[in-house]
Amino acid sequence: MKPDDFQFLATLVKDRSGLVLTQDKAYLLESRLMPVARKRGMKGLEELVSTLRARMDNVLADEITEAMTTNEAFFFRDIKPFDIFRETVLPNLLKARAQKKSFRIWCAAASSGQEPYSIAMVLKEFASQLASWRVEIIGTDISKEMLEKAKAGLYSQFEVQRGLPVQNLVKYFKKRDDLWQIDSGLRAMVQYKEFNLLEDMKALGTFDVVFCRNVLIYFDQQTKGEVLGRMAQQMTDDAVLYLGGAETVLGISDAFKPVQGLRGIYARTTGTGSLGDGATTDAARPAAPAAPSGFQQPKHMREGRPLAGTTGATPPPRPAGAPAAPRPALQPRPAGSPPPRPAGSPPPRPGVAPRPAGSPPPRPGAPRPAASPGRPLPPKPDIKKP
Ligand SMILES: C[S@@+](CC[C@H](N)C(=O)[O-])C[C@H]1O[C@@H](n2cnc3c(N)ncnc32)[C@H](O)[C@@H]1O
16 A cells, blocks of 8 residues: 555544554555445545545545444453442442432443443342432444444354353343344443544533543544543543553543552542442352353353453454454554654654643534644544434
């Protein structure tokens, strides 16, 4: 691919989603965008780029952006964050919201639904205490395709073998031909909405718990800081934020501080307290019931624990006959490292800091500042509001 064409596409994707593509990901761009080009009867990426250069087609640009997202997701990813949710955050919420009897949870990069459904499964364990409560789980993502899959709640054998304790499979899923469908009760607990994290968040309302896991890692420092700053405005004073295992707020945003002793969990800096307060307990998991006939999960999953020596983030090998593995993930940078610079682009502006906590979020509809000096402002993304 010509460097100019790569730069054009990488800029388009970054401006619309925040995802940073470096030149070494040119192969990924080609492999993911060739099907988009072919679907439109184009010969290749050169034609795709020249079409867009001649006239910006927002539908096509959205398709390109969506094709470049990494949608890797699995149930109870990393396990520990969900243990903390069950053992600390949820009990604290029950106490703190005893009068109001309601709370709201936001899954800000819900992908195909495994994360919000994992949360819903934990909430089910508290069904009797929450009987008269109003609890909302909002799952948002930029990818329409992933949201459709999440709403359908249909997963392959491979997907239900990634992190889902077998007792939950037995309890909440039904076999539908080659797939497993999560039950309608759990599906009804999650509302899905298309939402771009670069957009104004006010219309989403205020949340008590936010899961924003494994998405900021694909953004540059400035974008991460902006997203976190706006997210903080949508959270109650005592709310907690969950980030992915390789993500942090440190050195990126002063809107949040780590919750002592709870890795991956953050509280608002200006908050009065934290739903993450208090030590976690190592409560024993319930014993797993027998698996449905013909279904064999790896031992560590039958026991509801990660593989020895892993955090639970590493999926088991794909069983024979299972669908193809998910698309290769973009290699995220280690947290805290400087953002990669697209080849040929000017160096980053010195001293560009994330928006300070408490400062107003960008106005909806206001033009996004150019990410680097000298580059003309991109056309305004045509991103649907929730
Ligand atoms: C790797 S998945 C994370 C799934 C889940 N949170 C987890 O940790 O397992 C990242 C998701 O972020 C979404 N995403 C990427 N950029 C986004 C943006 N600007 N706004 C909203 N979602 C975005 C992608 O579509 C993808 O589904």
